[in-house]
Amino acid sequence: MKNYTEILKKNLKGLSDYVALATVSPKSYKEVNIEIVKFLVKDSNMPGVYVTLNAPYGTVKKRLEDKKIDTRMILFIDAVTKTSQGIERKDNCLLIGNPQNLSDISVAMDQAVRSLPGAKRFLFFDSLSTLLLYNNAASVAQFVHFLSGRMHVWKVSGIIISLQNKKDQELIDSLLPFCDAQINMEE
Amino acid sequence: MIQLIYTLIALIAILVGLIAIIKIVYIAEIIIGFFSLTFGITAMIWAFKARNSLSIGSELRKYANFFLVSLMSIITFSTFDLLLSIFKDTELALYFYYPKYVFLTVTYFIFLASSYQILSIGKVFGFNKAAENIKKVMKNKKSKV
Numbered sequence: 001m002k003n004y005t006e007i008l009k010k011n012l013k014g015l016s017d018y019v020a021l022a023t024v025s026p027k028s029y030k031e032v033n034i035e036i037v038k039f040l041v042k043d044s045n046m047p048g049v050y051v052t053l054n055a056p057y058g059t060v061k062k063r064l065e066d067k068k069i070d071t072r073m074i075l076f077i078d079a080v081t082k083t084s085q086g087i088e089r090k091d092n093c094l095l096i097g098n099p100q101n102l103s104d105i106s107v108a109m110d111q112a113v114r115s116l117p118g119a120k121r122f123l124f125f126d127s128l129s130t131l132l133l134y135n136n137a138a139s140v141a142q143f144v145h146f147l148s149g150r151m152h153v154w155k156v157s158g159i160i161i162s163l164q165n166k167k168d169q170e171l172i173d174s175l176l177p178f179c180d181a182q183i184n185m186e187e
Numbered sequence: 188m189i190q191l192i193y194t195l196i197a198l199i200a201i202l203v204g205l206i207a208i209i210k211i212v213y214i215a216e217i218i219i220g221f222f223s224l225t226f227g228i229t230a231m232i233w234a235f236k237a238r239n240s241l242s243i244g245s246e247l248r249k250y251a252n253f254f255l256v257s258l259m260s261i262i263t264f265s266t267f268d269l270l271l272s273i274f275k276d277t278e279l280a281l282y283f284y285y286p287k288y289v290f291l292t293v294t295y296f297i298f299l300a301s302s303y304q305i306l307s308i309g310k311v312f313g314f315n316k317a318a319e320n321i322k323k324v325m326k327n328k329k330s331k332v
Contacts, residue, residue: 047321073321075321086246087311094312094314102242103245115314
C-alpha cells in the first residue's frame with residue numbers, strides 16, 4: 001500500500017504557504033483524498049476548508065470520520081448537493097446547490113478561509129476534473145487562475161486535486177505555472 | 188505608454204466637456220444635476236457589466252440586480268429633478284414634480300430590499316460562528332497536549 005503521507009511530505013518539504021496540484025488515478029482517488037486531508041488536519045494540525053464538487057458533504061464527512069479525522073476542524077463548501085432554496089447552511093457546511101455557481105463558490109471560499117483562526121490554514125479543492133464536467137473550459141481556466149491567485153493572497157496551504165487523464169491535461173498545464181508544487185500521487 | 192496617452196486624451200475630453208457645460212449653462216443647480224447624472228450613468232454601466240459577468244442564479248448576481256435597479260430608480264429621480272430645475276418657471280414643471288417623489292420613494296423601497304438581500308447573504312456566507320467552534324476545538328487540543 002502506497003504511503004501517500006510520505007509522498008506529500010517529500011513534495012511539500014520546505015513549503016509553508018503553497019498552492020499544490022495533486023494528480024491521482026481514478027482508482028486511488030477516494031483513498032488519496034482522505035490521506036491528503038489526514039495529512040493536513042492530523043499531521044500538520046491545521047484547520048481548513050474542504051470544497052467538494054464530487055461527493056456530498058455527508059458522504060465526505062463520514063469517510064473522514066471513519067479514518068478518525070476531526071471534521072470539527074474543517075469548514076465544508078458543498079457545491080454538488082442540490083438544494084431547494086439556493087444556498088443553505090447545514091452545521092459547518094455551506095451548500096451552494098449548483099457546481100456551475102462559480103461566483104458563490106468563490107465568495108464562500110473567501111469568507112470561509114478568512115474566518116479560520118490561526119496563521120496556518122488549508123484549502124482543499126476537490127476536484128479540478130469535476131469542475132470541467134459542469135463548466136466550460138474557458139470559465140474553468142479563469143476560475144482556476146483566480147483560485148491560485150487568491151490562495152497566495154490568503155496565505156493558505158492549498159491543494160487542488162485532479163484526475164490524471166488526457167482531457168484535463170491542457171487545464172493542468174495552464175495551471176502549473178501558478179502552482180508551487182505538482183504532486184504525482186502515483187509515484 | 189499608449190494606455191497613458193488614451194487616459195490623458197479621455198481626461199482632456201472630460202475637462203473640455205465640463206468647461207462647455209459650465210459656459211453654456213450658468214445655473215449651478217442644473218450644472219450639478221448634469222454632473223450627477225453622468226456619474227449615475229457611469230455607475231449603471233459598470234454595475235451592468237459586473238452583473239453580466241457573475242454566475243446566473245448566484246447570490247452575488249441577485250444582489251447586483253437589486254443594486255442595478257436601485258441605480259436606475261435614482262437616475263430616473265435625478266432626471267426628473269433636473270428637468271424640474273430646467274423647466275421650473277414653465278407649465279411643464281407640473282409633469283415632473285410628482286414623478287420625482289414617486290421615484291424617490293421607489294428607490295428607498297429598492298434600497299430596503301437590497302439591504303435585506305445583503306442581510307441574507309451575510310447570514311449564509313458568514314462563517315464566524317463556525318470558526319469560533321474551530322477555535323474552541325484547537326484550544327481544547329492545545330490544553331490536552
